[in-house]
Amino acid sequence: MDDTAYNPDPKAHPGLHAIALFEGAKGVLALAFAGGLLALGPDRLRESVQAIVSRFIPDAGPGAVSEWMQRINPEAIHVTVLIIAVYAGMRLLEGWGLWRARAWASWLGCIGSAAYLPLDVYALYHHPGWHTWALLIVNLVIVWVLWRDIRRRKRI
Incomplete structure (x- = not known):
């Protein structure tokens, strides 16, 4: 971190x-x-x-x-x-x-994007391909960036 x-x-x-x-x-x-x-x-x-x-x-x-x-x-x-x-x-x-x-927006985005991750994994399992991998990677990056922002705010 x-x-x-x-x-x-x-x-x-x-x-x-x-x-x-x-x-x-x-x-x-x-x-x-x-x-x-x-x-x-x-x-x-x-x-x-x-x-x-x-x-x-x-x-x-x-x-x-x-x-x-x-x-x-x-x-x-x-x-x-x-x-x-x-x-x-x-x-x-x-x-x-x-x-x-805004902190609330980071929370909203992190929770909202993380909610899609199980669906992304399900889609990857049933329809493997570059597009499902890309979707999963984009959502993981979004969750990571927003989670990192939330964690940094807690250190203030």
């Missing part, structure tokens, strides 16, 4: 800035996706899903997808958009806090 004293200046934390940009980008992309869902609406979304299913699963019978298609309605879209908006808000808030080197 590094014995360097913690520097409270936000400019002294390029690792936190990189993670802040990453989290902010996830938040912006989530908001764009939510906006896309609202713009499509249930009818065009059903058409898009049907086109994707028929393209990639040509032997899917009409009953296989019809139950899912019936669940695409305005209420379901609004609930989904609300959930995505909350997720985006959390990512943007975390990015803002990390950019300003």
Whole structure:
């Protein structure tokens, strides 16, 4: 562990800035996706899903997808958009806090990223490949940087 004293200046934390940009980008992309869902609406979304299913699963019978298609309605879209908006808000808030080197943001990011690690290991076991390794390594680096920041703060 590094014995360097913690520097409270936000400019002294390029690792936190990189993670802040990453989290902010996830938040912006989530908001764009939510906006896309609202713009499509249930009818065009059903058409898009049907086109994707028929393209990639040509032997899917009409009953296989019809139950899912019936669940695409305005209420379901609004609930989904609300959930995505909350997720985006959390990512943007975390990015803002990390950019300003706030302790609560390091905790939020560390816990949030660590929660994905078991899923990353599961994905690596069932779908080994460079992309699953990359995802696991990125999440491990994020957890390590944020945990290191938390530990340094405790020494003040």
